[in-house]
Amino acid sequence: MMTGELKSKVDKIWETFWTGGITNPLTVIEQFTYLLFIKGLDEVETQREQEDALLGIESERIFPPDKQHLRWSKFKHFEAAHMYEVVSNEVFPFIKNLHGNKESAYAKYMGDAMFMIPTPQLLVKIVDGIDHIPMKDRDTKGDLYEYLLSKIATAGTNGQFRTPRHIINMMVELVKPTPEDIIVDPAAGSAGFLVAAGEYLRNHRSDLFLVQSLKEHFHNQMFYGFDMDRTMLRIGAMNMMLHGIENPNIEYRDSLSEQNNDRDKYTLVLANPPFKGSLDYEAVSSDLLKVVKTKKTELLFLALFLRILKPGGRCACIVPDGVLFGSSTAHKAIRKEIVENHKLEAIISMPSGVFKPYAGVSTAIMIFTKTGAGGTDHVWFYDMKADGYSLDDKRTPIEENDIPDIIARFHNREAEKDRKRTEQSFFVPVEELRENGYDLSINKYKEIEYEEVQYEAPSVILEKVEVLEREIIQGIKELKEMIRG
Template identity: 55%
Template sequence: MITGEIKIKIDQIWDTFHVSGITNPITVLEQMTYIFFMKMLDDKQLQEEDMARDFDIEIKNPTFLVGQNWLNPVTEQEVPYESMRWSVFRHTGPENMFQMVRQNVFEFIKTIGTGEESAYSRYMQSATFLISDARTLTKVVDGVDALDMNNRDAMGDVYEYILGKMAASGTNGQFRTPRHIIRMIVDMMQPTPADYICDPAMGSAGFLVEAVKYIKEHHERALYTAESVKHIKSSLVNGYDTDPTMLRIGAMNLLLHDITAPELARRDSLSEQNNDESCYTLILANPPFAGSLDKGNVNKKILAYADTKKTELLFLAQFVRSLEVGGRCASIVPDGVLFGTSKAHIAIRKELVDNQQLVAVVSMPSGVFKPYAGVSTAVLVFTKTNSGGTDKVWFYDMQADGFSLDDKRSPIAENDIPDVVNRFHNLADEANRSRREQSFMVSVDEIRANDYDLSINKYKEVEREKVTYEPVNDILSRLKANETAYLSGYNALMEMLEEGVNE
């Protein structure tokens, strides 16, 4: 958790952008990300220089070459590398710093493409620097300079706090699945250092970051072997998005959590350009529910699972396709996926139940994604087998997630999430639960008999208590008695008023 002092500093930086006229939350975050990166590059080299002095060794592949110039491809002028370092330009005065950052440093970070920083920098080509005056840049640089970029745990918390501000602002909140829901899903799936994890619609990389945090918390030994560390920082994490802005934000989120070289790409996961097939062991996702798209652009191998234009169905098909046998998936889906009656809806559910192993359906309350959307959603959990294996499916009816279900989403005491995770990891104890309880098992035969309907209300038993009302004659007698009493009082009052008038 970040401290109150750091929150105040971040809030001040955020407010500085707003005062300068940059009010779109995602634009504010993007511009802050550029400044973060500039400082991280210099901080990293300062650390390497200290290490080189202490151990009398040379720095390998320094970002800023000592005594050499960089050729600016825009201005075609040579600029000393040293002048573009954070520790140098921030002491040159507001106007000089502004010119250096806007004309040179920003263009420089757009050209970096090797080393650990490439995961972020390779998506910089289309970036635009929008800070328009020296005063604003000075305030932002002063605020960021107070942050310790070398403390990745702290900076990870800082970035997640900023992402939370972006969501809380009411704009672009669709890019961020609530963190506690992400954590619930990750806790259910328990990723390991041996996994190859993918989010084909990564947005700000929340699922990927949380998965890495889980691994670091529960598999500390993996952090002490060079092979495991290399895997965690690179091939463990795979993510795709069609928006270069979100790729930059997601890459920075991962970088600040010490994932320096993840496999990220600008890609439409449903198109022909996506060749992923049988290559991941775990998929964690909240894919976009865009409704319909041009079916002509959809990969034909995906359409083989479900011939449809509905993105929520196509993504499920792609998840099946891209998992290796034995691979697992946990995906948020709109409730319509669970009970839709179209051929495509039934086909994808049939695929999960008959050809794969459908494990669980967790129905979430409709307010989880407020204030951005009130749609009801669920979490589908399945394992790819290509040979069936579904025997019973576990259903859970989540009623509360620790926050009010209105637009304010205020913290409350009621929270089913710990119970969801606990019961999911003890499914053997769920077998004999009544359909009247919050969770229960449903046999695959019953699901097939109901056209593969996966909505919990199809199987949940509602306990109805018999209400006994008093006889009608008694009610009428009581009404008559009340009426008599009322008229008696009314007449007494009228008599008192008339006597007063006569006097």
């Protein structure tokens, strides 16, 4: 949990970056993270030295004898100009060349890292600030990184914006990842979904770390994330490693292109794909266009999820409301594909303020299982009205929160069968979806109860108005007499 003291330390370092001329939030996070990693390498080395001393052995070292001055604990004591020269000309190149060191998962993502701190004085201030942040605890590292990411206050140019952590956590709770899962986010960004899945397994299935094969799977083959923004790729990879996932498969990839030939590979998709913009047909994988002939990214990603999942694989993804009721041939085709050929399980409608201040778009969570043989019988709908935060740009915490109720009801859907359409959640049979052209918007099926309101007779209301008017006139008279005094 991020304490107020820790937040204020991070805020102070952030302010130091800004006053030093580094004002792009992504650049700040990158530079901040590189230094956290450099500090982390030294901490790993120190821990190894202590363990070696205890066991009387000599294990492999990150820093050779002639590179000891590149350790955080050493260079942090150097005077400004010397520190700057060592960090920029020796530490960064050293880390980039750690690629051959399999022990250093950090190194994989530092290949194109650029040192962008402009002056020795600024570096000294930042190193001093970071030195006072406690980083031993994995949870603290993760929370610190989440707090840094929350400072990205602008949407990306390609339609990216950060999915709120509590929405990500809800989606993970709904699908309950297992130790055997192979999890992918084809539009990973800062890897929030993958991190949350990892944390869920640590909290609910910690026994997996007692089985060597499952532990290996967790660190090496469980998590896959793809993105086309190299900055976000580095940030996402570092996010995962700061959350204790040693070797995440985070790669540069246009998930919708012909170059992505993944098929029947993953058991769980967790994603909030980009909604904005459309693509060239030429750039899009031809087998996706066979499922849904469109340029709209949100529809193409749904077709992609169906292709890359193994039979029996599950998906929880965020879609804009238009996907649920759009009347184009492509919109209807993808909805029909999911309903008729696979198993659509749930549509959770979210209020439009959930993604503020980034965007005011109305969205829903779609949950389905790839079967290739149908299976949709009744689809569960939920009308989320509150997520624990105000739905304006400030997003301040409030008491109203449907998320615990959504999770509880979803995992006990047997008890939902008798709910009426006037309630917050209810089932809709597949036959009714067919009759309505596979429309999946909750308002199509929700029933509103109108209560009859009894008003007083007009003559009674007029009498009351007359009484009020006489009282006002009397009050004015009394005021005039007081003034004449």
